[in-house]
Amino acid sequence: MICLGIESTAHTIGLALLTEKKQILSEVKDMYTTTKGGIIPLEAAKHHENIKDKLIKEVIEKSREKRIDLIAYSAGPGLAPCLRVGLKIAKELAEDLKVPLVDVNHIMAHLNSGFLFTEAKNPVFLFTSGANTQIVSLEGKRYRVFGDTIDIGMGNALDKFGREIGLGFPSGPKIEELAKAGKYIELPYTVKGMDLSFSGILTSAINKFKKGVSKEDLCFSIQETFFSMLTEVAERALAHTGKNEALLIGGVAANKRLCEMLGKMCKSRKSKFYAVPLKYSGDNAVMIAYQGILEYKNGRSISIDKADIRPYERIDQIEVFWK
Numbered sequence: 001m002i003c004l005g006i007e008s009t010a011h012t013i014g015l016a017l018l019t020e021k022k023q024i025l026s027e028v029k030d031m032y033t034t035t036k037g038g039i040i041p042l043e044a045a046k047h048h049e050n051i052k053d054k055l056i057k058e059v060i061e062k063s064r065e066k067r068i069d070l071i072a073y074s075a076g077p078g079l080a081p082c083l084r085v086g087l088k089i090a091k092e093l094a095e096d097l098k099v100p101l102v103d104v105n106h107i108m109a110h111l112n113s114g115f116l117f118t119e120a121k122n123p124v125f126l127f128t129s130g131a132n133t134q135i136v137s138l139e140g141k142r143y144r145v146f147g148d149t150i151d152i153g154m155g156n157a158l159d160k161f162g163r164e165i166g167l168g169f170p171s172g173p174k175i176e177e178l179a180k181a182g183k184y185i186e187l188p189y190t191v192k193g194m195d196l197s198f199s200g201i202l203t204s205a206i207n208k209f210k211k212g213v214s215k216e217d218l219c220f221s222i223q224e225t226f227f228s229m230l231t232e233v234a235e236r237a238l239a240h241t242g243k244n245e246a247l248l249i250g251g252v253a254a255n256k257r258l259c260e261m262l263g264k265m266c267k268s269r270k271s272k273f274y275a276v277p278l279k280y281s282g283d284n285a286v287m288i289a290y291q292g293i294l295e296y297k298n299g300r301s302i303s304i305d306k307a308d309i310r311p312y313e314r315i316d317q318i319e320v321f322w323k
Contacts, residue, residue, distance in 0.1 A: 001019065001020040001069045001070060001293065001296075001297075002017055002018070002019050002020075002025065002065055002067060002068055002069050002070070003017070003018050003019075003020070003068075003069065003070040003071070003072055003289040003290075003292050003293050003296075004016070004017055004059070004068045004070070004071045004072070004093065004289065005017075005018060005072050005073075005104075005285040005286060005287070005288035005289025005290070005291075005292060006071070006072065006073040006074065006086045006089050006090050006285060006288060007029070007073075007074050007086065007106075007283050007284060007285040007287075007288050008048050008073075008074060008078075008082050008083060008085045008086030008089075009074050009076070009077070009078025009079065009082060009083060009086075009106045009283060010039060010044065010078055010079050010082055010130060010131075010283060011031050011032045011033070011039050011044055011082075011169075011170070011283075012029055012030070012031045012032075012282065012283040012284070013029065013030055013031075013032075013047070013048040013051060013052065013055065013082075013085065013086070014027065014028065014029030014030075014055075014283065014284050014285035015027070015028055015029070015055050015056060015059040015089075015285050016028075016059065016284070016285035016286040016288070016289050017059060017060075017063045017065070017068070017289070018286055018289035018290055018293065019065075020293050020297065022116060022290070024286055025062075025063040025064060025065055026058075026059050026060075026061075026062035026063035027059065027062075027284070027285060027286055028055045028058045028059045028062065029055070029284065029285065030047070030051045030055065032044040032047040032048070033168070033169060033170070034168065034169045035168045035169075036163070036168070038156075038159060038160065038163060038169050039079065039169070041079040041080070041081045041082060042081050044079065044081070044082050045079075045081035045082050045084065045085055048082055048085040048086075049085050052085060052089055056089065056093075068093070068097055068099060069099055069100075070099055070100050070101075070102065070292060070293065070296055071090050071093055071094045071097075071099055071100070071101050071102070071292070072090075072101075072102040072103075072104050072288050072289055072291060072292020072293070072295075072296075073086045073087060073089070073090035073101075073102075073103060073104065073288065073307075074086055074104055074105075074106045074109065074288050075087070075103035075104060075105065075106075075307075075308065075309050075310050075313070076105065076106060076309050076310035076311045076312065076313045077105075077106060077107065077131075077310065077311055077312055077313050077314070078106055078309075078311060079311070080309060080311045083309040083311060084309060087307060087308065087309050090307065091304050091307055094304055094307075095304055100296060100301040101301060101302055101303070101304060101307055102291075102292040102295050102296050102300065102301050102302065103302050103307055103308070103310075104288050104291045104292055104295070105291075105310075105313055105315065105318055106283075106288075107127065107132065107134075107315045108143070108291055108315060108318060109287040109288050109290065109291035110127060110129070110249045110250055110287060111125050111127065111136065111143060111249060111315070112287070112290060112291055112294065113249060113276055113280060113284075113286070113287035113290060113291075114247045114249055114274065114276055116286070116287065116290050117276045117277055117280055118247065118274040118275075118276065119274070120245050120247045120272070120274045121245065122138065122243060122245060123137075123243060123245035123246055123247035123274065124136070124137050124146075124234065124237045124238055124241055124243050124245070124246050124247070125137065125143075125247050125249060126230060126234050126246060126247065126248045126249070126262070127249050127250045128153075128154050128155060128230065128248065128249075128250040128251070128252035128253060128258075129153060129155050129250035129251050129252070129282075129283075130153055130155035130156045130159065130251060131152075131153045131155070131156055132149070132153045132155075132250065133148070133149040133153045133154040133155075133196055133198075133230070134147065134148050134149075134315070135147035135148075135194060135233055135234060135237045136315060137237065137241050137243065138320060138323070139241075141319050141320050141321070141323070142316055142318070142319060142320060143315050143316060143318070143320065144316060145314075145315065145316050146194050146233075146237050146240065146241075147193075147194030147195055147196065147233045147236075147237065148194075148195055148196070149195070149196050149197070149198060150192065150195050150196070150197050151197050151198060151199040152198055152199055152202075153198075154196075154198060154226055154230070154252055155172065155250070155251050155252050157198040157199070157201070157202050157226070158171055158172050158175055158222070158226070158252070159171045159172065160202060161175070161202055161205055161206065161218075161222055162174060162175055164206045164209065165206075165209055165215050165218070170251075172251065172252065172254070172255065173254070175219045175222070175223065176219075176223070176255050176256070176257065178215055178216050178219040178220075179216070179219040179220040179223050179257065180220075181216040181220075182214070182215075182216035182217040182218070182219055182220025182221065183216075183217050183220060184217075184220060184221050184224060185208065185213055185217045185218060185220075185221045186221070187201050187204050187205055187208075187221050187222065187225045188200050188201050188204055188225075189201075189225055189228070189229060190229070191229050191232055191233060194233050194236060194237065195233075196229050196230065196233065198226065201222065201225055201226070202222075205218050205221070205222050223255070223257055223258075224257075227255075227257060227258045227261050227262075228261065230258070230262075231261050231262055231265050234246055234262060234265065235265050235269065238266075238269060238271060243271075244269070244270070244271040244272060245271060245272045245273075245274065246262060246265075246266050246271060246272070246273050246274070247274045247275070247276075248262060248273075248274070248275040248276070249275075249276050249281070250281065250282070251281055251282040251283070252281075253275050253276055253278075253281035254278050254281040254282065259273075259275050262275075294322045295321075295322060297322070298321055298322040299321075300321070
């Protein structure tokens, strides 16, 4: 079986062809970026619409296998205008090719990509994307959220800070690079039980920048603070669940300093630490194709006329029926 995965939840539109034996046949993607401001949903959707035909052609041409047996698309959560572009592609191709269609939860695909790209078996997941920062564990037949952000996601907080100091979007890699030359400046540290709050830390860092504190020192300090908070609640989750594996997924997983801190914590607990590879830490279509295959092989698909988007769907609303 060969599945075409379609990802379009936010700034990235991507397509990938994956076999049920986990062989990546081809993958293409393109990202909406700005020099000022963050993601403007309608503009990102226009970007996706303008590039989609080119990407569809490329993903097929780059594959050794020209057939498609299944189509999976990211139905949510995400930005509705962007999600609709992926929905449109999926419905049109499924109808033209007369193949089954699977509507995938984007966060579920992120979680399960850990099993595609690492050797983790039953981990505590640390999901750190733009809009999300969650500590998740599979308990029974559902992924339970043990900790969450109570305001904004870590990735969005880093991007907003980056925009405020003139780094453009996305800012994460630039912040990581500037942090290498910085030293620690005290910022608030906000952990409330198992939940995290980033907005006050962000405000404090921006105010310090306006008062003349260097970009390098603030980039170093905001990373150290954010990542220490996540490491603290991750350790608590490992202790609570009794598990001995931690798996970092989502776009912020690309940050080497975060991986270093989590790795040291796991080592001290005699636990294993995994992170999805840099190339697949952010939004990608391979994970959508993989999730689509998992669900279809276990009896789930959706008719074209019922296919839709679910911009606000939570991970703990979905039964994990394929395990």
